[in-house]
Structures are given as C-alpha cells and as structure tokens.
Amino acid sequence: MKNKTNKTISKRVRATKRGKLMRMAQSTQHLVSRKKPRQMKNAGKAVCIKKGMAKKYIKLI
DSSP states (O other): OOOOOOHHHHHHEEEOTTSOEEEEOSSSSSSGGGSOHHHHHHHTSEEEOOHHHHHHHHHHO
C-alpha cells in the first residue's frame, strides 16, 4: 500500500536535479527588525538538508 504524501514536508522542502533536498533558512520571519542586515541576507538563501534527515523526508514526500 502506498503512503500519502506529507503536505507540510512537500511545501517546505524542494528537491534539486541532483536529488539534494533544500529548505529555506531559519530566522527570517520573527522579530526581523532586530536582526542585522548581514544575518538577514544570509538567511534568505536556501540550505541543504543533511543526509540523515533527507532519508526520512524522502519517505514522506
């Protein structure tokens, strides 16, 4: 029997052409006015998910 896709994971995580899973960096939504511009610039980029967590996410997608 097939598993249903987990909608929350599928919205938060994207797969690249090479199969890596990417997510948006944390610290971009809450209390933004207090954060330094350099911190916000770096937080706007996508981050690669580690291999151990990626295996779990692939099963859910």
